[in-house]
Amino acid sequence: MEEIEEEILTFYYNGYQKFESFQILQSALTSKGHSLIEFYNEFLIDIYILLDNPESKFIAIDWDNTISADQTFFIELIKQLQKSDYTPFVCTLRAPNTENIEEILSILEDANIAIYLTDGNPKREYMKDLGVDVHLWIDDFYPGICRETSSLLTRNHIK
Numbered sequence: 513m514e515e516i517e518e519e520i521l522t523f524y525y526n527g528y529q530k531f532e533s534f535q536i537l538q539s540a541l542t543s544k545g546h547s548l549i550e551f552y553n554e555f556l557i558d559i560y561i562l563l564d565n566p567e568s569k570f571i572a573i574d575w576d577n578t579i580s581a582d583q584t585f586f587i588e589l590i591k592q593l594q595k596s597d598y599t600p601f602v603c604t605l606r607a608p609n610t611e612n613i614e615e616i617l618s619i620l621e622d623a624n625i626a627i628y629l630t631d632g633n634p635k636r637e638y639m640k641d642l643g644v645d646v647h648l649w650i651d652d653f654y655p656g657i658c659r660e661t662s663s664l665l666t667r668n669h670i671k
């Protein structure tokens with residue numbers, strides 16, 4: 513008989529721990545058995561949680577190797593965040609074409625969530641141009657969010 517193995521993901525967060533958003537994340541991670549580390553080690557980390565604007569309610573979640581890495585976990589997390597008045601949305605570097613949108617929608621179905629496709633453009637600048645200040649970025653690939661020199665990275669103790 514074939515056994516389906518669920519992959520344990522390692523998340524990184526090194527910000528203020530008392531935000532409600534982080535508490536929701538932390539309990540979701542614990543109940544799913546994913547791990548959370550506070551030290552930067554690119555070889556251990558699967559998914560980064562980067563704290564940007566503490567006042568914002570917007571939470572940007574990447575698609576490839578983030579939501580796609582554990583769809584049921586993220587669908588549940590999205591619901592929990594929405595219940596607490598956060599606005600999670602999908603933010604991917606993918607091209608804005610129908611095929612990509614349909615693939616994402618087919619999995620998120622009734623999650624009632626916005627999808628932004630930046631077409632390879634740095635996500636933080638892209639969202640700022642749309643007037644969206646982000647509270648947390650959840651992403652496996654931080655160079656897709658901002659430039660290497662951005663203070664967002666040093667504030668999150670990366671590098």
Ligand SMILES: [Mg+2]
Nearest residue numbers: 574576577652
């Ligand atoms: Mg990704």
